[in-house]
Every structure is written in C-alpha cells, then in structure tokens.
Amino acid sequence: MSESPVRIGVLALQGDVREHLRVLGELGAVAVGVRRPAEVESIDALIIPGGESTTMDKLVRAFDLQEPLRKRLAGGMPAYGSCAGMIMLADRLADARPDQETLGGLDITVRRNAFGRQVDSFEHDLHMPALRDGVRDPLRAVFIRAPWVEDLGPQVEVLARVEEGEAAGRVVAVRQGNIVATSFHPEVTRDARVHEYFVGLVRRVVP
Numbered sequence: 479m480s481e482s483p484v485r486i487g488v489l490a491l492q493g494d495v496r497e498h499l500r501v502l503g504e505l506g507a508v509a510v511g512v513r514r515p516a517e518v519e520s521i522d523a524l525i526i527p528g529g530e531s532t533t534m535d536k537l538v539r540a541f542d543l544q545e546p547l548r549k550r551l552a553g554g555m556p557a558y559g560s561c562a563g564m565i566m567l568a569d570r571l572a573d574a575r576p577d578q579e580t581l582g583g584l585d586i587t588v589r590r591n592a593f594g595r596q597v598d599s600f601e602h603d604l605h606m607p608a609l610r611d612g613v614r615d616p617l618r619a620v621f622i623r624a625p626w627v628e629d630l631g632p633q634v635e636v637l638a639r640v641e642e643g644e645a646a647g648r649v650v651a652v653r654q655g656n657i658v659a660t661s662f663h664p665e666v667t668r669d670a671r672v673h674e675y676f677v678g679l680v681r682r683v684v685p
C-alpha cells in the first residue's frame with residue numbers, strides 16, 4: 479500500500495500560522511498556508527490558528543474564503559482550531575458582537591474571553607485521555623484570552639475540562655466527527671500530542 483502524504487492547510491490570514499506549520503512539519507505532514515479560494519480546494523484538512531477571531535472573520539470574508547471553507551467543512555473535511563480557531567469553528571457564539579460570523583461545523587456555543595479580561599494568560603495541566611499517554615502524562619496547556627465551550631450538542635465529545643480553580647469543569651477541548659477544537663494553544667509549546675492526534679485522525683479519514 480502506498481502512503482501518499484496528507485496535505486494539511488493552515489489558514490494564513492492572521493494569528494500564529496508559523497507555529498502550526500512548524501509542528502506539522504515536525505510530525506512529517508505536508509503543511510501549506512491557505513489564503514486563496516483555490517488553495518481551499520487543494521487541501522485534505524485545515525488548521526485554524528489562534529489569533530483574533532473578529533479580525534480573522536473579517537479577513538475570511540474579504541478574501542472570499544467564507545463560502546469555500548463552509549462548503550469543505552460541511553462536506554466533512556477534517557479541521558482543527560486552537561483558541562480563535564475554536565471560535566471560528568463554533569456554530570454559535572455567546573455575547574459576541576452581532577456582526578461577528580463564524581464558519582461553524584461544531585455544534586457548540588463558545589464564549590469569547592471567557593476566563594475574564596483581567597486573566598490575560600495562564601497555564602494549566604490537563605488530562606486528555608484521547609492523546610497518547612494522555613491519562614498518565616498531562617498536557618501543559620497555554621491559555622491566552624481564551625474562550626470556553628459554554629454548551630454543546632449531543633454529537634460533541636468532550637476531550638478536556640479545566641481541572642481546578644474557579645473555572646473547574648469548563649470544557650476546553652472537543653471533537654465532533656472530524657472537527658477538533660481546543661481553547662488553548664498547543665502550537666506554542668513543545669508538546670505536539672494534540673497535533674499528533676489530529677494528524678492521526680486526518681490519516682484515518684482521508685482516502
């Protein structure tokens with residue numbers, strides 16, 4: 479059986495694009511930046527980086543990417559969003575400006591800046607059983623003005639929750655079908671297990 483490498487696009491309009499491309503490269507995936515509608519057609523899967531979701535939304539629309547991306551996501555293209563990427567993949571936002579749109583795909587309501595505007599960033603150890611050694615070896619998760627998942631539909635699997643403190647129990651990582659999202663930024667750490675999990679999912683579903 480020949481194994482053709484999967485092509486994973488990183489939405490390259492705004493945010494920590496380079497960091498995701500680096501991790502994908504280290505995992506041996508073919509990783510490309512995506513800025514044009516034609517590029518949306520050429521990828522097997524997509525990562526939406528962390529950044530600023532209101533800006534990303536505006537650029538997605540300005541670059542005529544909203545329709546092509548929505549179509550690929552609705553067609554089952556695997557996708558992973560970190561932080562602002564999670565916001566972009568949510569079907570619903572809580573307390574967002576009325577003109578902010580998302581691509582959707584995940585039957586979740588996401589609250590932006592949910593941990594409070596005072597709490598700019600923090601780190602937290604998370605157990606994510608879906609990851610390699612995820613039960614034994616917690617993931618050091620980096621949160622930067624992060625959202626959380628306020629509520630979720632029956633098809634959505636919870637991959638991680640905050641484990642202690644005021645926000646204990648809040649959902650910060652989910653999967654629904656081929657779409658994965660985290661409130662935090664694994665791309666800014668040396669722990670590649672979330673990307674490894676996503677690349678594994680892509681390799682299983684892309685023919």
Ligand code: GLN
Nearest residue numbers: 528529530531561562622
């Ligand atoms: N608060 C940002 C937003 O709403 C997300 C922050 C991030 O991606 N680090 O887009």
